[in-house]
Amino acid sequence: xxxxxxxxxxxxxxxxxxxxxxxxxxxxxxxxxxxxxxxxxxxxxxxxxxxxxxxxxxxxxxxxxxxxxxxxxxxxxxxxxxxxxxxxxxxxxxxxxxxxxxxxxxxxxxxxxxxxxxxxxxxxxxxxxxxxxxxxxxxxxxxxxxxxxxxxxxxxxxxxxxxxxxxxxxxxxxxxxxxxxxxxxxxxxxxxxxxxxxxxxxxxxxxxxxxxxxxxxxxxxxxxxxxxxxxxxxxxxxxxxxxxxxxxxx
Amino acid sequence: xxxxxxxxxxxxxxxxxxxxxxxxxxxxxxxxxxxxxxxxxxxxxxxxxxxxxxxxxxxxxxxxxxxxxxxxxxxxxxxxxxxxxxxxxxxxxxxxxxxxxxxxxxxxxxxxxxxxxxxxxxxxxxxxxxxxxxxxxxxxxxxxxxxxxxxxxxxxxxxxxxxxxxxxxxxxxxxxxxxxxxxxxxxxxxxxxxxxxxxxxxxxxxxxxxxxxxxxxxxxxxxxxxxxxxxxxxxxxxxxxxxxxxxxxx
DNA sequence: GTAGCCTACTGGTCAGACCAGTGCACTAGC
DNA sequence: GCTAGTGCACTGGTCTGACCAGTAGGCTAC
Numbered sequence: 001x002x003x004x005x006x007x008x009x010x011x012x013x014x015x016x017x018x019x020x021x022x023x024x025x026x027x028x029x030x031x032x033x034x035x036x037x038x039x040x041x042x043x044x045x046x047x048x049x050x051x052x053x054x055x056x057x058x059x060x061x062x063x064x065x066x067x068x069x070x071x072x073x074x075x076x077x078x079x080x081x082x083x084x085x086x087x088x089x090x091x092x093x094x095x096x097x098x099x100x101x102x103x104x105x106x107x108x109x110x111x112x113x114x115x116x117x118x119x120x121x122x123x124x125x126x127x128x129x130x131x132x133x134x135x136x137x138x139x140x141x142x143x144x145x146x147x148x149x150x151x152x153x154x155x156x157x158x159x160x161x162x163x164x165x166x167x168x169x170x171x172x173x174x175x176x177x178x179x180x181x182x183x184x185x186x187x188x189x190x191x192x193x194x195x196x197x198x199x200x201x202x203x204x205x206x207x208x209x210x211x212x213x214x215x216x217x218x219x220x221x222x223x224x225x226x227x228x229x230x231x232x233x234x235x236x237x238x239x240x241x242x243x244x245x246x247x248x249x250x
Numbered sequence: 251x252x253x254x255x256x257x258x259x260x261x262x263x264x265x266x267x268x269x270x271x272x273x274x275x276x277x278x279x280x281x282x283x284x285x286x287x288x289x290x291x292x293x294x295x296x297x298x299x300x301x302x303x304x305x306x307x308x309x310x311x312x313x314x315x316x317x318x319x320x321x322x323x324x325x326x327x328x329x330x331x332x333x334x335x336x337x338x339x340x341x342x343x344x345x346x347x348x349x350x351x352x353x354x355x356x357x358x359x360x361x362x363x364x365x366x367x368x369x370x371x372x373x374x375x376x377x378x379x380x381x382x383x384x385x386x387x388x389x390x391x392x393x394x395x396x397x398x399x400x401x402x403x404x405x406x407x408x409x410x411x412x413x414x415x416x417x418x419x420x421x422x423x424x425x426x427x428x429x430x431x432x433x434x435x436x437x438x439x440x441x442x443x444x445x446x447x448x449x450x451x452x453x454x455x456x457x458x459x460x461x462x463x464x465x466x467x468x469x470x471x472x473x474x475x476x477x478x479x480x481x482x483x484x485x486x487x488x489x490x491x492x493x494x495x496x497x498x499x500x
Numbered sequence: 501g502t503a504g505c506c507t508a509c510t511g512g513t514c515a516g517a518c519c520a521g522t523g524c525a526c527t528a529g530c
Numbered sequence: 531g532c533t534a535g536t537g538c539a540c541t542g543g544t545c546t547g548a549c550c551a552g553t554a555g556g557c558t559a560c
Contacts, residue, residue, distance in 0.1 A: 011321075011552095013512070013513090014512080014513070015309070015512090015513095023343075026347065027343065027346040027347050039540080039541065039542085040541080040542065041540090041541085041542095049513075049514085050513060050514040050515065051514090051515090051516095052302055052305070052512090052513070052514070052515095053512085053513065053514080055302070055306060055542085055543085056305060056306060056309045056512095056513095058542095059265070059306045059309045059310055059313075060309055060310070060312075060313045062310075063309075063310045063313040063314060064313060064339065064340065064343065065340070065343075066343070069541090069542065069543095070521090070522085070541085070542075071261075071520075071521055071522080071541070071542040071543060072520075072521035072522035072523085072540085072541050072542065073521090073522065073523085073540095073541060073542075074522065074523055074524085074539085074540055074541055075522095075523090075541085076541080076542090077542090082343065082344060082347040084340075084344070086336075086339075086340040086343070087337065087340040087341060087344065089314065089336075089340075090314065090315070090334075090336040090337040090340060091337060093273075093277065093314065093315075093316070093332065093336075094332060094334070094337065094422075096277040097276075097277055097332045099332055099418060100418060100419060104417050104418060104419050105419065107369075107417055107419075108417065108419040108420065111361065111362070111365040111420070112361070115361040115365075115498075118497070118498065118500075119357075119494070119497055119498070122497045123494070123497065166494060167354050167357055167358065167494075168350060168354060169344075169350060169354055169355065169357075169358045169427075170358065170361070172344065173423070177419075218497070218500065219500055244369070244373070244416060244417075247368070247369055247372045247373065247468070248365075248368065248369070250368075250468065250469055261521095263543070263544095264543080264544070265543090265544095289509080289510065289511085290510080290511065291509095291510085291511095299544080299545085300544060300545045300546070301545090301546090301547095302543090302544070302545070302546095303543085303544065303545080305511085305512085306543095306544095308511095319510090319511065319512095320510085320511075320552090320553085321510070321511040321512060321551075321552055321553080322509085322510050322511065322551075322552035322553035322554085323510060323511075323552090323553065323554085324508085324509055324510055324553065324554055324555085325510085325554090326510080326511090327511090
């Protein structure tokens with residue numbers, strides 16, 4: 001107390017400094033998506049390090065989804081537009097290390113989707129309503145076509161709702177969590193033989209949700225969307241976790 | 251149509267194969283947290299590649315938060331318990347690159363916090379209620395102590411609620427988004443001179459939320475928590491984005 | 501028995517090399 | 531003149547071999 005405040009020194013690796021600098025340039029807009037980094041040999045000269053060090057930095061940046069490099073490309077690494085791939089990757093890891101249960105994921109989807117519907121009911125345009133309507137139409141056709149087409153149309157509906165919420169974070173998280181959930185239950189889907197009944201019920205539910213969104217009744221749309229998702233996924237969720245899902249159905 | 255189905259070959263880099271293998275071992279539980287990887291020179295022999303290739307793979311794994319290596323450690327890289335650090339990093343990048351607006355972030359916090367409260371109202375234990383109570387107590391004391399202590403106590407309250415929701419995804423996302431929001435408004439806080447009034451109002455609001463959680467009234471707790479966060483942050487949000495926030499207040 | 505040194509490792513970095521692939525300028529043929 | 535084809539210069543991916551600073555643990559001297 002009172003003396004000079006020392007803080008522990010952290011030895012910072014050379015490649016980390018390079019990552020920081022390039023990251024800052026990308027996030028600050030100095031390197032917009034589509035821009036090219038200098039070649040590794042140029043970077044090596046600019047940063048005054050060896051090529052291995054430059055490459056380790058580039059590997060980190062690539063793992064974070066900021067750049068991509070192709071062998072032989074005379075232009076150097078390309079700065080990528082942001083994609084949720086890295087987000088997706090780390091969330092998938094989280095789910096695979098078994099820290100996340102299917103119940104938690106479905107619950108999170110219910111939360112996100114309900115919020116998206118709540119916002120969409122207030123902010124949606126006519127074009128977006130038409131898009132949702134079209135998606136439900138494709139769901140109807142897909143009852144005969146098969147599960148894959150049905151699932152794709154279902155995804156399209158929820159995507160349209162998420163976009164109508166005007167919140168990019170909701171859109172991205174919805175997308176990421178959904179694909180993880182679908183991946184987890186992918187094997188189990190073929191097993192259920194009352195699949196057609198489930199699809200028909202789901203279509204009915206989606207129609208009700210859409211009606212609420214169209215009417216501008218956010219709370220109703222949110223409540224219905226939670227119910228829709230619950231009914232659709234509850235069969236895959238272990239019995240012990242279902243109570244937590246029902247807690248969202250008020 | 252009808253001929254043999256060829257799929258495009260993707261040249262896969264050597265280091266990617268290494269990443270895959272180690273990643274699989276970690277996620278599959280063969281390498282539990284705390285376990286040590288062989289040394290780089292051993293890995294180089296096991297995978298039949300050069301050390302640079304091994305190192306690039308380790309850099310990627312490190313960027314994903316799966317392992318950590320210390321120079322001089324005779325035991326090789328350490329397998330880490332999962333931490334949301336990577337998730338945090340990619341979401342922060344998203345906020346910075348994709349220009350997530352403060353409004354969107356606050357809106358997302360409102361959604362998460364409301365859901366956490368909804369669930370907590372049903373699932374909370376007495377111990378968790380006591381924890382929330384203690385946090386509010388520290389907020390009261392901090393009105394005099396200063397903003398930092400107040401903010402820390404506020405964080406503790408919301409963390410306790412998130413934990414009580416029993417949903418790790420909600421906890422992690424809450425944590426990540428909150429730290430981004432706090433980072434964005436960090437500079438602006440000192441400016442407001444009616445800070446004390448804002449703190450006192452916030453304490454009152456938190457007390458109401460806690461009462462609802464204690465009473466088991468989830469919908470009420472959710473509604474109040476949205477209002478609490480709205481009132482606390484609306485001053486930092488550009489006027490044009492406030493309408494979207496109000497859309498959540500039903 | 502313990503304090504301190506020594507050694508055999510570790511990861512971080514460097515230098516220099518080779519290879520397969522790419523884009524572009526140049527050239528041969530029309 | 532224009533196009534098709536060919537080199538060439540350069541890229542990233544990988545390898546080899548080396549040096550350094552740091553660490554842990556055994557060994558030695560007290």
